[in-house]
Amino acid sequence: MKEFFLSLQDYFSYDFVWYALIVGVLVALCAALFGVILVLKRFSFIGDGLSHVAFGALAIAAVMNLTNQMLLVLPVTVLAAVLLLKTGQHTKLKGDAAIAVLSVGALALGYLVMDLFSASANVAGDVCGSLFGSFSILTLSRADLWVCVILSVLVIALFTLFYHRIFAVTFDEDFARAVGVRASVYNLFLAIITAVIIVLAMKLVGSLLISALIVFPALSAMRVCRSFKRVVICSAILATACSAFGILLSLVVSTPVGPTVVAVELATFLIFSLTGKLLRR
Amino acid sequence: MSQMICREVSLGYDGATVASHVSFTVEKGDYLCIVGENGSGKSTLMKTLLRLRQPLEGEIVLGDGIRQSDIGYLPQQSETQKDFPASVMEVVLSGCVGRSDFGFFAKRKNRITAHDNMARLGICSLASRSYSELSGGQQQRTLLARALCATEKILLLDEPVAGLDPHATEELYETIARLNRESGVTILMITHDLGAVMRYANRVLHMSATPTFYSSVEEYRTSMAFPLREGGVS
Known part of the structure; x- marks a missing residue:
């Protein structure tokens, strides 16, 4: 235990560790806040589908040798999010089927593109890195840090500013529309922010594991909390704690960052489920 | 008219x-x-x-x-509401969401409106209870109080x-x-x-x-x- 803290002290003297912690915590926090809405709206899988789309876009951006891959990945993911939330309402291809089609399609095309056109010597390594999170979280530049901080602060500010309306639309969309809230605008806003969070979170945990950041904190909080406000606060705290602990743990025991964070979130979820069961008895 | x-x-x-x-x-x-x-x-x-x-x-x-905003609504319950984590107070307060006033005083005024309507329907004692744990009748009263917050x-x-x-x-x-x-x-x-x-x-x-x-x-x-x-x- 003593060694654990000693090596942590060493790590804290490096800038890259601080960058990783700040970005990791902020991204997890945003994902958890909007995760509460997505889980309650029965949209959990949208995060998963979108992350696969982001992977496909990332593959194309990598092959095209774009210097700033965000410029391609972000618009494509936002577009997919808008389409998915729109089709969720009333179309022939039902919501979950549309997500399945889009997500496996993007995943397959992404890998194909990488395999066929990539100049890299280690395609399998690249693919594995973007699926499960690479060490890119540990190689963030100062610019990456600022982009992430600004976007996260914006996302959190929007959430707090529109908190009451978000609650009303999530709890009962028809009622909210009837009393004059423009719910379609909120849904669009939800789609865009979800896409932004996913693109940000790809650096942290990789595209296959992003859903974990979105669903676990909300689900854990819902095991023990009985009001919306408490669920939101609890999942924000959980997300912050789990991602900070996960990142530090992965550094000390030299495991991949993404899966470690997700494993910590999973453990928390199990503990909270158990606590919830005991409390309700 | x-x-x-x-x-x-x-x-x-x-x-x-x-x-x-x-x-x-x-x-x-x-x-x-x-x-x-x-x-x-x-x-x-x-x-x-x-x-x-x-x-x-x-x-x-x-x-x-x-006006259109003077028409309140008590919808049929949806599937998602059955396990939605929300207190009765939060649900009733959400009836005030159409009022376009923001700020501290609006917040206080909305809480008073919510409280008055809960009193009218006899659900004040349930304010901090979880909506999903209420009986069907209590849930409908909660939604009725919410509708009254929007219009009378x-x-x-x-x-x-x-x-x-x-x-x-x-x-x-x-x-x-x-x-x-x-x-x-x-x-x-x-x-x-x-x-x-x-x-x-x-x-x-x-x-x-x-x-x-x-x-x-x-x-x-x-x-x-x-x-x-x-x-x-x-």
């Missing part, structure tokens, strides 16, 4: 018409029941009155100083007693009748319960007939549209 006039309205969605030639007039303080078989367009009518859908034909005119003028109720036990049904009907009688809230209610229609309503809109049959309760009782001796009229 009438609060709401519906002239020769056709209802439907995705190009399919579910009801046509719907005409009726609502006066202040009316208690209008909307009856008809499943699929006759009752819920679609309600959504059209709320402007969640557009009428295919015809027009809906509001009068007597009524017109309430649209979509099968408010569906799934309630007889005692809770009776209590909810009495509460709605009291709001109508004492506070002058205009009520438009979808129901399958003809007994309640006879007991509480003063007007009936029968959706199964084309053109729809709109009359006072007395006329409805003696008319063809009323299925004789069905539904246990007391």
Whole structure:
């Protein structure tokens, strides 16, 4: 235990560790806040589908040798999010089927593109890195840090500013529309922010594991909390704690960052489920 | 002047018409029941009155100083609400969300409005309870309090007693009748319960007939549209 803290002290003297912690915590926090809405709206899988789309876009951006891959990945993911939330309402291809089609399609095309056109010597390594999170979280530049901080602060500010309306639309969309809230605008806003969070979170945990950041904190909080406000606060705290602990743990025991964070979130979820069961008895 | 006039309205969605030639007039303080078989367009009518859908034909005119935001709504419960983590206070407060005022004072005013309406419906003691753990009757009262936070003028109720036990049904009907009688809230209610229609309503809109049959309760009782001796009229 003593060694654990000693090596942590060493790590804290490096800038890259601080960058990783700040970005990791902020991204997890945003994902958890909007995760509460997505889980309650029965949209959990949208995060998963979108992350696969982001992977496909990332593959194309990598092959095209774009210097700033965000410029391609972000618009494509936002577009997919808008389409998915729109089709969720009333179309022939039902919501979950549309997500399945889009997500496996993007995943397959992404890998194909990488395999066929990539100049890299280690395609399998690249693919594995973007699926499960690479060490890119540990190689963030100062610019990456600022982009992430600004976007996260914006996302959190929007959430707090529109908190009451978000609650009303999530709890009962028809009622909210009837009393004059423009719910379609909120849904669009939800789609865009979800896409932004996913693109940000790809650096942290990789595209296959992003859903974990979105669903676990909300689900854990819902095991023990009985009001919306408490669920939101609890999942924000959980997300912050789990991602900070996960990142530090992965550094000390030299495991991949993404899966470690997700494993910590999973453990928390199990503990909270158990606590919830005991409390309700 | 009438609060709401519906002239020769056709209802439907995705190009399919579910009801046509719907005409009726609502006066202040009316208690209008909307009856008809499943699929006759009752819920679609309600959504059209709320402007969640557009009428295919015809027009809906509001009068007597009524604006669209003066029409409150008690929807049927959705699947997602059954395990939604929300306290009764949070749900009732969300009725105030259409009011466009922000800031500290608005927040305080909204809390007072929410509290007053909970007191009116006798659910103050439930304020911090979880909505999903309440009984069906308590949940409907919560949603009714939320609707009252949005408006006091017109309430649209979509099968408010569906799934309630007889005692809770009776209590909810009495509460709605009291709001109508004492506070002058205009009520438009979808129901399958003809007994309640006879007991509480003063007007009936029968959706199964084309053109729809709109009359006072007395006329409805003696008319063809009323299925004789069905539904246990007391």
